[in-house]
Every structure is written in C-alpha cells, then in structure tokens.
Amino acid sequence: MTDTTSTPTAEQPSATAAPENPYAAPRTESSAPASASNGFSIASLVLGIASIPTGWAIAGILAIVFGFLARSREPQGRTMSTWGIVLGFVGTFGWLVVAILGFAIAAPFALWGMGFGWGPDFFDVF
Structure with missing residues (x-):
C-alpha cells in the first residue's frame, strides 16, 4: 500500500486555504475602519421632531x-436624514x-359681520 496523502510544500497551496479573489479590493493595514456613525442624521431627526x-x-x-449634511456624508442614515429634512420644513x-x-x-365670519347689505347681519340671525 502506498501513502496517498502528503504534506503541502511551499510551492503547493494547502487544500483548506481559500483561493484569493482577484476582484477583491486590496487590503491596506494603514487605513482605519469606517465608522458607522449616524450623528448628523440622528441630530436632524431629533431637531425636526422637536421643532x-x-x-x-x-x-x-x-x-x-x-x-443635508447627513445625506452627503452618511449614506447609511439616509432615511433618518430625509425625515429630519421633512420635519424641519414642517416645523x-x-x-x-x-x-x-x-x-x-x-x-x-369677518365678512358676515361687516354688513354689506347682502344677507343678514350677525345680530339679525339671533
């Protein structure tokens, strides 16, 4: 009997390693992770409701x-910023x-009481 399993060498990739995606964005270690802050959109909504x-x-x-600042800077808070704008205009x-x-x-009622000669005056009704 022969041994069919072998250990991978440096030239031979591991069978458990996922292949690299050629379409993936390059990874940079220096960039900070994107924050999911919705500060402007929340402020817009709260001020719109309060107004x-x-x-x-x-x-x-x-x-x-x-x-409007949130719509340009925070795409994930678009709904809150839209409602903030609408409620801000209403307020x-x-x-x-x-x-x-x-x-x-x-x-x-103001015209009725002026008595232009057409129709009854206010006090004529009572």
Missing part, C-alpha cells in the same frame, strides 16, 4: 442643515400653513 411642538424655527433650520414653515387655514376659516 414641531415647540415652534422653534431655529431647531427646524438646524434640522434642515444637518439633514419651520408650519406656522404659515396654520395662519393661512386660520384666515380661511375666520374670513367668512
């Missing part, structure tokens, strides 16, 4: 700025929507 109930326009503006310009709705609701 709505508090009415602080500066929080909404900061949410918009941090959101900053939401007062404008509320004012327009308030005027639209109050205008008929």
Whole structure:
C-alpha cells in the first residue's frame, strides 16, 4: 500500500486555504475602519421632531442643515436624514400653513359681520 496523502510544500497551496479573489479590493493595514456613525442624521431627526411642538424655527433650520449634511456624508442614515429634512420644513414653515387655514376659516365670519347689505347681519340671525 502506498501513502496517498502528503504534506503541502511551499510551492503547493494547502487544500483548506481559500483561493484569493482577484476582484477583491486590496487590503491596506494603514487605513482605519469606517465608522458607522449616524450623528448628523440622528441630530436632524431629533431637531425636526422637536421643532414641531415647540415652534422653534431655529431647531427646524438646524434640522434642515444637518439633514443635508447627513445625506452627503452618511449614506447609511439616509432615511433618518430625509425625515429630519421633512420635519424641519414642517416645523419651520408650519406656522404659515396654520395662519393661512386660520384666515380661511375666520374670513367668512369677518365678512358676515361687516354688513354689506347682502344677507343678514350677525345680530339679525339671533
């Protein structure tokens, strides 16, 4: 009987070693690992949420700025930064929507009480 197993030599690669991928990026030992920090996107989302109930326009503006910074620097936090931008715009310009709705609701009552000669006056109804 002959021995069919042999120990690998320097020229012969080990059977258990994985072959090297020719398409893999070259490994560099000097580069630091990429950090998965979502600081700007989290700040954008928190400030966007806080700007709505508090009415602080500066929080909404900061949410918009941090959101756009996060979209360019943190691709993994894209969803949070998008929501931060949207909520920042709502918090900053939401007062404008509320004012327009308030005027639209109050205008008929103001015109009704002015008495232009058409329709009943306010006190004529009661």
